Amino acid sequence: MKHISSSSSLGPGGLDLTQTFFKPINHAASPSSTKRNTKISVIGVGNVGMAIAQTILTQDLTDELALVDVNPEKLRGEMLDLQHAAAFLPRTKINASVDPAITAGSDLVIVTAGARQIADESRLNLLQRNVGLYSKIIPPLVNYSPDMILLIVSNPVDVLTYVAWKLSGLPPNRVIGSGTNLDSSRFRFLIADHLDVNAQDVQAYIVGEHGDSSVALWSSISVGGVPVLSFLEKQQIAYEKETLENIHKQVIESAYEVISLKGYTSWAIGYSAASLARAILRNQRSIHPVSVLAKGFYGIEGGDLFLSLPAQLGRGGVVAVTNVHLTDEEESRLRKSAETILQVQSQLGL
Numbered sequence: 468m469k470h471i472s473s474s475s476s477l478g479p480g481g482l483d484l485t486q487t488f489f490k491p492i493n494h495a496a497s498p499s500s501t502k503r504n505t506k507i508s509v510i511g512v513g514n515v516g517m518a519i520a521q522t523i524l525t526q527d528l529t530d531e532l533a534l535v536d537v538n539p540e541k542l543r544g545e546m547l548d549l550q551h552a553a554a555f556l557p558r559t560k561i562n563a564s565v566d567p568a569i570t571a572g573s574d575l576v577i578v579t580a581g582a583r584q585i586a587d588e589s590r591l592n593l594l595q596r597n598v599g600l601y602s603k604i605i606p607p608l609v610n611y612s613p614d615m616i617l618l619i620v621s622n623p624v625d626v627l628t629y630v631a632w633k634l635s636g637l638p639p640n641r642v643i644g645s646g647t648n649l650d651s652s653r654f655r656f657l658i659a660d661h662l663d664v665n666a667q668d669v670q671a672y673i674v675g676e677h678g679d680s681s682v683a684l685w686s687s688i689s690v691g692g693v694p695v696l697s698f699l700e701k702q703q704i705a706y707e708k709e710t711l712e713n714i715h716k717q718v719i720e721s722a723y724e725v726i727s728l729k730g731y732t733s734w735a736i737g738y739s740a741a742s743l744a745r746a747i748l749r750n751q752r753s754i755h756p757v758s759v760l761a762k763g764f765y766g767i768e769g770g771d772l773f774l775s776l777p778a779q780l781g782r783g784g785v786v787a788v789t790n791v792h793l794t795d796e797e798e799s800r801l802r803k804s805a806e807t808i809l810q811v812q813s814q815l816g817l
């Protein structure tokens with residue numbers, strides 16, 4: 468199948484300039500010329516896939532970017548539109564094809580293909596449609612890039628990460644769902660907005676399902692290194708539990724609100740996925756709340772499932788899961804979130 472290729476050695480008019488434009492020099496290869504290229508593939512070039520692709524390019528996270536979609540016109544249009552920004556971006560080779568062979572040798576494959584919610588529709592409602600799609604999408608990706616890290620974004624992301632893990636046969640550390648990395652950013656934004664501080668100074672995690680049963684870890688929130696709840700208690704500053712619940716409720720409602728206003732969410736998940744790509748490809752060993760195989764952590768039992776826990780990410784994918792202290796209430800909410808996911812998963816018969 469023909470690839471919608473980005474570059475060729477032929478200049479305008481079919482003239483091969485590569486041999487005449489430069490004079491070769493003979494010297495030992497410099498260390499930089501032997502550096503291994505990195506390759507990211509994005510599957511699905513809809514709102515989310517393109518927001519991720521665009522963020523990856525502006526943040527200079529890869530040498531090669533391969534785009535795949537089933538809609539050839541949209542795909543070629545998106546590829547050309549990105550290529551036309553080449554003069555303003557770090558150099559990245561961009562290719563696109565309806566054939567997943569274009570992804571061969573990827574270090575990271577990000578899957579965004581699939582149905583999305585309409586206003587007021589739950590993410591879990593997308594399951595049957597997107598599982599069908601995944602059974603076609605995932606196996607060839609693994610054949611073409613057996614060493615990849617697979618990052619799942621399509622919804623419902625936790626169950627689809629489990630499905631992708633099952634279909635791929637990859638070890639669990641190399642299959643990750645974007646999970647509540649996005650919800651946690653929304654949470655940090657809301658807290659920062661409340662306190663009029665920089666969201667990057669707010670350490671706060673949402674864990675569990677990327678969806679309605681997510682869990683806010685209030686007990687471990689800190690701002691500028693100061694644990695917020697114990698600070699309030701020590702200072703005898705009264706706060707209503709309801710205020711906290713309302714902030715978490717706003718996080719849960721964020722996606723519904725944006726979808727009802729603009730039809731889809733895209734920019735925040737673009738930055739969220741790019742932050743995960745950076746952690747993985749640059750071996751940052753940074754901690755992100757992402758969807759990982761959760762059985763055995765925080766008292767979660769009863770079957771294999773993926774949900775978000777604060778996990779350390781590096782070149783091998785998930786390096787470790789943190790063992791932070793949760794209150795009894797947080798742990799019990801997390802287990803309920805796990806039960807919700809397991810219940811949905813049980814309908815799949817995988």
Ligand SMILES: NC(=O)C1=CN([C@@H]2O[C@H](COP(=O)(O)OP(=O)(O)OC[C@H]3O[C@@H](n4cnc5c(N)ncnc54)[C@H](O)[C@@H]3O)[C@@H](O)[C@H]2O)C=CC1
Pocket residue numbers: 510511512513514515516535536537538541579580581582583584593600603604619620621622623624645646649677731732733736
């Ligand atoms: N995990 C998260 O935090 C978030 C997840 N999402 C999810 O991301 C997914 C994509 O959302 P949008 O980009 O807004 O949808 P969209 O409808 O704009 O794009 C979906 C794309 O997938 C393509 N596609 C369909 N079947 C394909 C296949 N077999 N192979 C390759 N491409 C295929 C379509 O042609 C389309 O271009 C949805 O499931 C949505 O719910 C959206 C926002 C955040």
Ligand SMILES: CC(=O)C(=O)O
Pocket residue numbers: 590622649722732736
């Ligand atoms: C759509 C979705 O999952 C989100 O924006 O959180």
